[in-house]
Amino acid sequence: xxxxxxxxxxxxxxxxxxxxxxxxxxxxxxxxxxxxxxxxxxxxxxxxxxxxxxxxxxxxxxxxxxxxxxxxxxxxxxxxxxxxxxxxxxxxxxxxxxxxxxxxxxxxxxxxxxxxxxxxxxxxxxxxxxxxxxxxxxxxxxxxxxxxxxxxxxxxxxxxxxxxxxxxxxxxxxxxxxxxxxxxxxxxxxxxxxxxxxxxxxxxxxxxxxxxxxxxxxxxxxxxxxxxxxxxxxxxxxxxxxxxxxxxxxxxxxxxxxxxxxxxxxxxxxxxxxxxxxxxxxxxxxxxxxxxxx
Numbered sequence: 001x002x003x004x005x006x007x008x009x010x011x012x013x014x015x016x017x018x019x020x021x022x023x024x025x026x027x028x029x030x031x032x033x034x035x036x037x038x039x040x041x042x043x044x045x046x047x048x049x050x051x052x053x054x055x056x057x058x059x060x061x062x063x064x065x066x067x068x069x070x071x072x073x074x075x076x077x078x079x080x081x082x083x084x085x086x087x088x089x090x091x092x093x094x095x096x097x098x099x100x101x102x103x104x105x106x107x108x109x110x111x112x113x114x115x116x117x118x119x120x121x122x123x124x125x126x127x128x129x130x131x132x133x134x135x136x137x138x139x140x141x142x143x144x145x146x147x148x149x150x151x152x153x154x155x156x157x158x159x160x161x162x163x164x165x166x167x168x169x170x171x172x173x174x175x176x177x178x179x180x181x182x183x184x185x186x187x188x189x190x191x192x193x194x195x196x197x198x199x200x201x202x203x204x205x206x207x208x209x210x211x212x213x214x215x216x217x218x219x220x221x222x223x224x225x226x227x228x229x230x231x232x233x234x235x236x237x238x239x240x241x242x243x244x245x246x247x248x249x250x251x252x253x254x255x256x257x258x259x260x261x262x263x264x265x266x267x268x269x270x271x272x273x274x275x276x277x278x279x280x281x282x283x284x285x286x287x288x289x290x291x292x293x294x
Contacts, residue, residue, distance in 0.1 A: 003270065003274055005270050006267060006270040006271060006274065009263055009266050009267040009270060010267055012263055013260055013263045013264060013267065016256050016259050016260050016263065017256075017260060019252075019256055020253055020256035020257065020260070023249045023252040023253045023256060024249070024253045026089065026245065026249045027246055027249035027250050027253055030242045030243075030245040030246035030249060031246050033242045034180060034239065034242045034243055034246065037177075037235065037238050037239035037242050038177065038239050040235050040238075040239075041177060041232070041235045041236055041239055044228070044231060044232050044235055045232070047228055048225075048228045048229065048232060051221065051224060051225050051228055052225070054217075054221060055218070055221055055222070055225060067215075067218055067219065067222060068162075068163045069159065069162065069163065069191060069192060069193050069222045069223070069226070070192055070193055070222070071192055072192055073168055073192075074168065075113060075168040075169050076113060076114065076168055077113065077114040077115070077116060077166065077167045077168055078108055078113055078114070078115055078116070078167065078168065078169050078170075078171060079115075079116045079117075079118060079136070079158060079161060079162070079167040079169065079170040079171070079191075080101055080104065080105065080115060080116070080117050080118065080170075080171050080172075080173060081118040081120065081154065081158060081170060081171070081172045081173065081190065081230075081233075082097065082098065082101045082117060082118070082119055082120065082124045082128070082173045082174075083097065083120040083121065083124070083143070083172070083173065083174035083175070083233060083234065083237045084097060084098060084119070084120065084121035084122075084123040084124030084125075084127075084143070085121045085122075085123050085143050085237075085241050086121050086122045086123070086140060086141055086142075086143045086144065087122075087143075087144070088123070089245060089248060089249065090241055090244040090245040090248055091244050091245070091247060091248035091251075092244075093175060093183070093240065093241055093244035093245070094121065094123035094124065094127075096175070096185045097124075097173050097174060097175050097185045098123070098124060098127050098128075099185075100173055100185045100187060101124075101173040101187075104171065104173070104187065105133070115133070115134070116134055116136045116161070116166075116167055117133050117134060117135045117136060118135075118136055118137045118138075118139075118154065118157060118158065119135055119137070119138045119139070120138075120139045120142065120143065120154065120234070120237075121139075121140065121142075121143045122140055125138045125140065136157070136161065137154075137157045139153065139154055142234065143234070143237060143238055143241060144238065144241075145238065146231070146234035146235060146237075146238055148227070148231055150234060151227050151228075151230040151231035151233075151234055152227050154230050154234075155223070155226045155227040155229075155230040156227075158170045158190065158191060158226070158230075159191070159223055159226055162191045162192070169189065169191055169192065170189075170190040170191035171187055171188070171189055171190065172187070172188050172189075172190050172230070172233055173185070173186070173187050174186060174188075174233045174234075174236065174237045174240075175236070175237050175240035175241070175244075176236050176240070177236040177237075177239040177240045177243070180243050180246075181243070181247075183240035183243055183244060188233075190226065190229060190230070191226070193222060193225065193226070
């Protein structure tokens with residue numbers, strides 16, 4: 001009959017094997033989602049590039065100098081859009097971008113500026129809410145597979161707050177996807193929009209006529225540009241989250257395999273000790289019987 005120590009060790013091995021199956025499954029799921037997320041990131045870039053080109057052309061016509069989304073004013077209240085994750089088990093993915101945003105909050109506080117937060121993902125919402133920060137808007141359930149409608153909702157809140165003067169600038173904190181192994185917490189300025197400068201092109205330049213007026217076109221384009229920028233941010237954050245989760249789950253699976261190996265060695269040693277003890281007892285009993293019979 002197995003000893004209590006051996007039974008406990010075998011129970012731990014079964015428990016770790018069950019956890020290993022879960023982490024391995026999550027690793028495979030995250031691995032399958034990375035190419036899709038990366039493909040969505042690449043597919044969204046031409047749309048943003050074309051928007052920038054059109055804004056350049058409209059700006060060349062002298063439009064939009066006084067558009068509300070281009071207005072540079074004294075900064076008293078700053079809106080921070082922090083993109084975390086809705087789920088855990090992704091290593092330090094959320095904590096890295098939250099730490100970057102919190103550092104910026106302390107910097108703005110020293111400058112005497114108010115901060116309004118927009119949290120994307122449960123991790124960012126829970127962190128800042130627990131610490132008593134003012135959260136203007138929370139957007140949950142969008143980080144795994146963000147859609148353009150999600151980006152429109154986030155951008156609409158920021159644009160409305162900026163246009164009405166409740167905040168004077170908007171900064172975005174997210175994790176930029178560079179490769180499957182490299183993701184970098186990043187800060188970008190969202191509002192006010194910095195008009196893209198038209199690149200110098202060789203050869204003849206075209207003259208454009210606009211219908212409706214350039215001002216009306218820009219009034220429609222700039223909110224779309226903000227939406228496209230936020231959409232790109234959400235897509236890059238999603239790809240980064242899947243990559244971070246794959247690495248975290250692979251590390252967990254490797255650790256589980258190592259722990260199973262160590263526990264198996266302990267179980268074998270305990271079993272060998274039991275067998276040795278049993279043999280010793282049998283030999284001792286046999287010798288005692290032999291002595292008694294003689």
